[in-house]
Structures are given as C-alpha cells and as structure tokens.
Amino acid sequence: MVKSVLSVIVVLVAVSSAFGEQYIPKSGKRIPQTLSRGWGDQLIWAQTYEEGLHYARTKNKPLMVIFHREDCPHSKKLKKVFAEDYDIQKILDEDFIILNLMYETTDKHLSPDGQYVPRILFVDPSMTVRAEIVGPYKNRYYSYEPTDLKLLLNNLKKALKLLKTEL
Amino acid sequence: MVKSVLSVIVVLVAVSSAFGEQYIPKSGKRIPQTLSRGWGDQLIWAQTYEEGLHYARTKNKPLMVIFHREDCPHSKKLKKVFAEDYDIQKILDEDFIILNLMYETTDKHLSPDGQYVPRILFVDPSMTVRAEIVGPYKNRYYSYEPTDLKLLLNNLKKALKLLKTEL
Numbered sequence: 650m651v652k653s654v655l656s657v658i659v660v661l662v663a664v665s666s667a668f669g670e671q672y673i674p675k676s677g678k679r680i681p682q683t684l685s686r687g688w689g690d691q692l693i694w695a696q697t698y699e700e701g702l703h704y705a706r707t708k709n710k711p712l713m714v715i716f717h718r719e720d721c722p723h724s725k726k727l728k729k730v731f732a733e734d735y736d737i738q739k740i741l742d743e744d745f746i747i748l749n750l751m752y753e754t755t756d757k758h759l760s761p762d763g764q765y766v767p768r769i770l771f772v773d774p775s776m777t778v779r780a781e782i783v784g785p786y787k788n789r790y791y792s793y794e795p796t797d798l799k800l801l802l803n804n805l806k807k808a809l810k811l812l813k814t815e816l
Numbered sequence: 817m818v819k820s821v822l823s824v825i826v827v828l829v830a831v832s833s834a835f836g837e838q839y840i841p842k843s844g845k846r847i848p849q850t851l852s853r854g855w856g857d858q859l860i861w862a863q864t865y866e867e868g869l870h871y872a873r874t875k876n877k878p879l880m881v882i883f884h885r886e887d888c889p890h891s892k893k894l895k896k897v898f899a900e901d902y903d904i905q906k907i908l909d910e911d912f913i914i915l916n917l918m919y920e921t922t923d924k925h926l927s928p929d930g931q932y933v934p935r936i937l938f939v940d941p942s943m944t945v946r947a948e949i950v951g952p953y954k955n956r957y958y959s960y961e962p963t964d965l966k967l968l969l970n971n972l973k974k975a976l977k978l979l980k981t982e983l
Contacts, residue, residue, distance in 0.1 A: 669900045669901065669902060670902045671900070671902070672856070672858055672901075672902045672905035672906050672909070673858060674858055674909055678858065679857075679858050679860075681850045681851075681852060681857040681858075682850060682851040682852065682860065682861060683848045683849060683850060683851065684848075684849040684850065684851050684863075685848055685849065689839070690846075690848040691839055691840060691841055691845065691846050691848075693846075693849065694849060696851075696863060696864070696917070696918065696919070697863070697864045697865070697917065697919055697921070698864070699919045699920065699921060699922065700918065700919040703919060733836050733838070734836065734839075735836060735837045735838070735839045738839035739839050742839070742841055750863070750864065751863065751867060752863070752864055752866045752867040752870060753866065754864070754866060755866065755922065
C-alpha cells in the first residue's frame with residue numbers, strides 16, 4: 650500500500666514537472682493585454698513606430714499614429730466611437746498601417762504643435778509626416794472629438810489621395 | 817399588413833444604425849493581437865522602448881528587452897519554454913519591466929554585437945545597457961537556447977543584484 654501510494658506520488662511529481670506549473674499572479678488571473686488597446690480589436694496594429702514605418706514602406710500604405718492615454722477621458726471617449734465606427738475600421742483595415750501609442754516617440758515630427766492626447770497624425774511611405782492633415786481645432790491641430798469622426802474619415806481618404814497623387 | 821411590415825423595417829433600420837454594425841474583416845473574425853506575443857500572457861508588457869524606459873525609471877526596476885521574430889524558429893522555441901517557466905514568469909512579473917520587440921529600435925546600445933534574434937538585453941533604471949549580462953555563446957553574447965533557462969534565471973537575479981548594489 651505504501652509502495653503504491655509512493656509510486657502515485659512519483660508519477661504525479663513527474664507529470665507536474667514535465668508539464669510545469671503555469672504562473673498566475675498573486676492578484677489573480679489577468680486578461681492578456683491587446684495591442685489594439687481598445688481602438689479596434691479586429692485590426693492589425695503595429696507595435697512600435699519603427700515597425701509602423703517599416704510596414705508603411707514595404708506595403709506602400711500611409712501610417713496613421715494615434716497618441717492617447719488610458720487615464721485621459723477625451724482619449725477614452727474618442728476610442729469608444731472610433732472602435733465602433735464601421736467605415737473607419739474598414740478603411741483602416743484595408744488601406745492603412747496603424748499604430749496607437751501611449752508614450753511619445755523620439756521623432757519630434759510627430760508633435761508639430763505639442764505632445765497632447767488624443768492626437769492623430771499621418772506619415773507617408775516616403776517617411777514624410779503629413780502635417781497638413783488636421784482636425785477642426787485651431788489650438789490643437791491634430792486632436793479630434795467623438796463628434797468629428799466624419800472629418801476623420803475624410804482625412805483618411807485625403808491621406809490615401811495624397812499618396813496616390815504625389816508618390 | 818404592408819404598413820406593419822414597413823414599420824418593422826423602419827424599426828430595424830433605426831436599431832441597426834443606432835448600435836452601428838461591428839466591423840468584421842472579409843477574411844473572418846480575428847483573434848485580437850496580444851502585447852505579450854506569446855512570451856507570457858499573464859505579464860504586463862511595455863509597448864515600446866520609450867515606455868519601457870519610462871517605467872524602469874519611475875518604478876526603479878530593470879528593463880528586460882527581448883528581440884524576436886515570428887518567422888524565426890529559434891525565437892519560437894525559446895518563447896515556448898520561456899512562457900511556460902514558472903520561476904522566470906514570476907520574477908519578471910514581480911521585479912522587472914518587460915518588453916518584447918519584433919523590430920529594432922534606433923538605440924544602437926541594444927545591439928552591442930549585432931541585430932540577431934532571439935536576443936535578450938537588460939537596461940538599468942539609470943538608462944545603462946547592462947552589456948555584461950550575457951548568455952553562454954561566444955559568437956552571439958545575448959542569445960539563449962531553450963536549454964539555457966537556468967542561466968537566464970541567474971542573469972535575471974544578477975540584473976536585480978547589480979541594481980541594488982550599484983544604484
């Protein structure tokens with residue numbers, strides 16, 4: 650009896666060390682972080698600016714960069730309507746390289762009028778920041794409110810048009 | 817009868833436009849991308865090098881950077897055992913800021929002996945790249961094989977020790 654209990658223990662130890670124990674934080678199991686950070690789970694996001702530029706060049710598509718913060722109510726409100734907007738999600742999926750960042754990059758061209766959030770900028774495959782594609786606000790050129798999605802969609806189309814006519 | 821059918825249609829149209837239609841790619845619904853990219857779904861990953869450095873400074877923890885590629889079989893094999901290793905996942909979760917990158921950064925200090933993958937480097941909160949923390953291979957100092965996880969764990973402990981004694 651002792652022998653069979655021992656062999657069961659031996660087998661259990663062998664099994665658990667073969668499969669290993671999965672690490673679960675003390676605070677409990679977490680939901681894995683997404684690269685979309687809520688801006689569109691169905692889209693394919695670049696992780697970094699370098700990666701975004703690489704894909705923009707190799708796929709000859711404009712890069713859209715969203716700067717936001719998770720503790721910023723304006724970012725959150727814009728994100729919600731942005732993620733739910735069929736037309737914006739579709740055009741981004743089909744024709745753009747996309748990146749959302751919570752931290753500034755070292756490229757100063759991405760903050761032509763400051764480092765506020767939310768802020769949306771476009772970069773051509775030729776690596777030119779399209780500073781002329783602006784939202785409706787004169788104090789913060791690259792910011793959009795939830796009610797400005799129509800204008801944002803027009804700006805997406807503008808970025809595509811510039812790409813076709815100028816490159 | 818025609819009237820009631822019409823009013824049902826009107827209601828349906830109103831409902832679908834109020835809630836919007838969720839965008840699903842033509843190729844079918846996708847699984848959202850994770851920031852872990854398979855290196856540990858329970859861990860909290862920085863998105864970019866800038867973000868990683870910011871957290872390293874503010875939380876006074878060393879930053880571990882993994883360079884890898886999804887089409888690299890060595891990266892894949894290392895990732896599998898890495899994600900399943902309880903001790904490594906635990907120490908990373910509790911004591912490190914972590915980042916995994918598929919594209920090189922502009923910081924040349926992160927490639928002291930080249931830009932190969934997989935490659936693991938440590939950066940102190942003081943922004944110093946700890947180039948002295950190396951793996952077992954003399955031709956590629958910062959590479960690890962799946963059988964080198966014990967050494968990697970020791971290197972993690974070394975990074976913590978250097979942090980405590982030198983800062």
